[in-house]
Amino acid sequence: MKCKTSFFNPTLSRNLLRRYWPFGLGSLILWLLLFLTILQSSLSGFRSELWDNADRIIYQMADIPLVCFLPAAFIGAALCLRHLHNRTELQFFLGLPLKRRCVYLTAVLTGFFSLLIPFFVTLLVGAFMAVPYGISLLSFLALAGIGTAQLTIYYGMAVLSCVLAGNLVGSLLLYLGAHGFLSLMVHGFMQLAAFYIKGMEGVALPAFAHWLTPMSGLATCIEFHVENSVPVLQNTTALVIYGLVGLVLLVLGELLYQRRQAENTGNTLAFWWLHGPAKIFGASAITMCALMLVWLFGSEDIRSFPATLILVAVFSLLGWFAADMIVRKTLRVFGKRSLLYCASFALAAVLVLVGIRADIPGVATHVPSVGGLEPEAEVNVNFDGSTLLPTEDVILLHQTIVDNLDLVAEPSADTYDMDRIYICYTRTDGMAVERGYYFEELLNPDSDNPVTQVLREITGKNDSVYPLLFVGRDNPITEETFISAVLNSAQDGRGNLYFDFREEDNVRLTPEQALTLYDAILEDLDAGRILTNGYYGDHNTLAEISFNWFSYDQPGSPTLNSTVCVNRYMTSTLKALGDMGYTPNY
Numbered sequence: 001m002k003c004k005t006s007f008f009n010p011t012l013s014r015n016l017l018r019r020y021w022p023f024g025l026g027s028l029i030l031w032l033l034l035f036l037t038i039l040q041s042s043l044s045g046f047r048s049e050l051w052d053n054a055d056r057i058i059y060q061m062a063d064i065p066l067v068c069f070l071p072a073a074f075i076g077a078a079l080c081l082r083h084l085h086n087r088t089e090l091q092f093f094l095g096l097p098l099k100r101r102c103v104y105l106t107a108v109l110t111g112f113f114s115l116l117i118p119f120f121v122t123l124l125v126g127a128f129m130a131v132p133y134g135i136s137l138l139s140f141l142a143l144a145g146i147g148t149a150q151l152t153i154y155y156g157m158a159v160l161s162c163v164l165a166g167n168l169v170g171s172l173l174l175y176l177g178a179h180g181f182l183s184l185m186v187h188g189f190m191q192l193a194a195f196y197i198k199g200m201e202g203v204a205l206p207a208f209a210h211w212l213t214p215m216s217g218l219a220t221c222i223e224f225h226v227e228n229s230v231p232v233l234q235n236t237t238a239l240v241i242y243g244l245v246g247l248v249l250l251v252l253g254e255l256l257y258q259r260r261q262a263e264n265t266g267n268t269l270a271f272w273w274l275h276g277p278a279k280i281f282g283a284s285a286i287t288m289c290a291l292m293l294v295w296l297f298g299s300e301d302i303r304s305f306p307a308t309l310i311l312v313a314v315f316s317l318l319g320w321f322a323a324d325m326i327v328r329k330t331l332r333v334f335g336k337r338s339l340l341y342c343a344s345f346a347l348a349a350v351l352v353l354v355g356i357r358a359d360i361p362g363v364a365t366h367v368p369s370v371g372g373l374e375p376e377a378e379v380n381v382n383f384d385g386s387t388l389l390p391t392e393d394v395i396l397l398h399q400t401i402v403d404n405l406d407l408v409a410e411p412s413a414d415t416y417d418m419d420r421i422y423i424c425y426t427r428t429d430g431m432a433v434e435r436g437y438y439f440e441e442l443l444n445p446d447s448d449n450p451v452t453q454v455l456r457e458i459t460g461k462n463d464s465v466y467p468l469l470f471v472g473r474d475n476p477i478t479e480e481t482f483i484s485a486v487l488n489s490a491q492d493g494r495g496n497l498y499f500d501f502r503e504e505d506n507v508r509l510t511p512e513q514a515l516t517l518y519d520a521i522l523e524d525l526d527a528g529r530i531l532t533n534g535y536y537g538d539h540n541t542l543a544e545i546s547f548n549w550f551s552y553d554q555p556g557s558p559t560l561n562s563t564v565c566v567n568r569y570m571t572s573t574l575k576a577l578g579d580m581g582y583t584p585n586y
Helices: 010-019 021-044 063-080 087-094 100-133 137-164 168-196 207-212 214-219 236-259 272-297 305-328 336-357 391-403 450-460 511-526 571-579
Strands: 224-227 230-233 376-381 387-390 419-426 432-439 482-489 506-508 541-549 560-567
Touching: 010 021, 010 100, 021 063, 021 100, 063 100, 063 137, 063 168, 063 214, 100 137, 100 236, 137 168, 137 214, 137 236, 168 214, 168 272, 168 305, 168 336, 207 214, 214 236, 272 305, 272 336, 305 336, 376 391, 387 391, 391 419, 391 450, 482 511, 511 541, 511 571, 560 571
Parallel strands: none
Antiparallel strands: 224 230, 376 387, 376 419, 419 432, 482 506, 482 541, 541 560
């Protein structure tokens, strides 16, 4: 170790490898057991006629590095930088005739390649096993690229956490916090907002939150498909960006490594300027975790807004003191200055929730523009399943709802007897924008509110809203084409059937009954009393009618079928059922 100017010292690297060889060997054994077991299981049941391309077997394994490298990156970084958290070892390393940059790069590169080499060896063995089955080496190369990008971002975060922390516990907290804090905070506050803001019934993380949480962001970009028998990643750019960010974090770690003071070894954090942010992040995470647990297992009364404000204030106080104890490694944290900071943090948390309640960010009144959205968006009325409509029509409906928010019910109200409209846009980057609204008797045919009128307008001109039975009415049921029809009763909120068919929940209809109901359903359709296909189980659905027939102009064609959900507003259909002796109990 005589060189003071080199950036990598082989002697030090060999010493680290000899010291931590069980970790490298264990990584190799784990990869072989996990990866090759899954590969062998897939190949043993492989039948080429069931696959468009044999490479799809490899696609199932794209998530393995995503999960395995998350803990492995921290373990590898912690072992190779262990001297940062041990005063005796740190003094030894600082006494070496090497520059700090050389010590840092040697340790970091040794840890990185001790993780990457077992992964590559496993892929090489898997390739020899899979090539006879027609799986190309290009698929394994794609998987190797995915794993390298994931390891780089994880390892960069782990190394930076070890440098910023003064002990192993602190580095682990920083590493886990970097992965989970933003997701927890954003998702948690959005869950709370869902109960207090009209239109926030649908909850999804925004795009920036996915990008800032690698575990979430990587999961959305590692799926890939086949074009001309060549595997194509869904989002190669995102993988490259994450890999470059990992390299930037490693460079930042090297700069901080040179400025780190030896006397900070043993502290939770090695830099004084991290104390404040760490307390805020830690207290926020503790507060949100505690609040979400209470909300999950508490009563309905505890979800009221005044009760939530009290809980936020209490948990913020406790969370701040807990974070202060962890950062300072002492129980003596109840000084005047700490009490002032704690009270300020609790007040800020309460004001944030009040701001959410007042919709200061403008969530309730924001309607996205067509630009950046897919051409079709989803409209879901009373949990009726996916109905794709042109995005322009959905935006028109959404804008009408925003212009008439006085018609929207409070999210915290009893929603069982209400009508619901769920809107979901898909952005061109793959992210979802969701909104949900509750109304009083929106689907009532006597209602003339503007939201109902627009809903009828946009659904009436889209055939996909209605069952196949009524699309264009090209294949109407006649006595010649009729095969069978069944009437199934739905259940009310207490588990009772709306129709009682001699203690059964279904009855087979005669041809005459089926044709009568068919005509009645057409009358309700023309009157605008069927807005969607419905869903068997929706609180407005009383029964389900299943028709089976074949095309009258093609007697030898396959059997056609369609299902219609009867809601409480379909007066013509309900009258026809009543004339047959089937009157619902509601």
